[in-house]
Amino acid sequence: xxxVDTNVIVWLAGAPQxxxxxxxxxxxRAPRLLFSPMAELELEYLFEIGRLRHNAATVFSHIRTALxxxxxxxxxxxxxxxxxRMKWTRDPxxxxxxxxxxxxxxxxxxRDKIILANYAHALW
Numbered sequence: 191x192x193x194v195d196t197n198v199i200v201w202l203a204g205a206p207q208x209x210x211x212x213x214x215x216x217x218x219r220a221p222r223l224l225f226s227p228m229a230e231l232e233l234e235y236l237f238e239i240g241r242l243r244h245n246a247a248t249v250f251s252h253i254r255t256a257l258x259x260x261x262x263x264x265x266x267x268x269x270x271x272x273x274x275r276m277k278w279t280r281d282p283x284x285x286x287x288x289x290x291x292x293x294x295x296x297x298x299x300x301r302d303k304i305i306l307a308n309y310a311h312a313l314w
Contacts, residue, residue, distance in 0.1 A: 192220035193291040194259070195300035196229040196283065200242065202257065203249045210314050213299045217257070224262045224296075226269075228286035235283075262290045269293065278308040288312075 194202070194217075201208040202217075209217070217223060233246035242249070253259055273289030284302065288309050291298040298305065298312045306312045 191222045191224055191294070191296050192216050193224050193226065193262070193287070193296055193298040194229070195287055195298060195302060195305065196232045196236075197301050198299045199225060199229055199233065199249060199253065199259075202259075203244075203252045210301070212313055216297065216299055216313060223257060223259045224290075225259060226287040226290040227261050228283055228290070230261070232283040232287075264290060264293055276308075279304055 198209065198213060206214075230246045230250065233242065233249055236242040237245045244252075250259075269286060269289045271289075272292050273285040276285040276288055276292075279285055279288075281304075284305060288298060288305060291311065292309065295311055298309060299314065300306065300312050301314050302312075306314055
């Protein structure tokens with residue numbers, strides 16, 4: 191399994207050339223690509239504040255035609271317990287997204303420098 195961060199979802203939908211070679215390789219090889227449902231909420235938030243041109247439903251609709259990208263279905267209370275350990279960030283989106291991946295020490299594709307510096311399984 192490999193998780194993708196919100197920024198990776200955005201680039202998969204509209205600018206795949208922005209992905210690193212490592213990210214592209216993981217996406218090609220991953221038996222299963224997952225995202226935290228928190229990333230879907232973050233996409234909608236970014237749309238609402240004008241940072242994205244398309245809402246979350248449109249972004250995911252576009253991606254799902256090309257990739258088998260699925261929402262993680264791990265129990266939310268377990269994710270929150272893990273996210274409470276992520277004291278290196280105040281960003282609730284990052285805490286939950288990393289919390290999902292961290293439950294099983296799963297790779298997370300992200301360009302976020304703070305996540306890369308603090309989550310041992312983050313890749314770019």
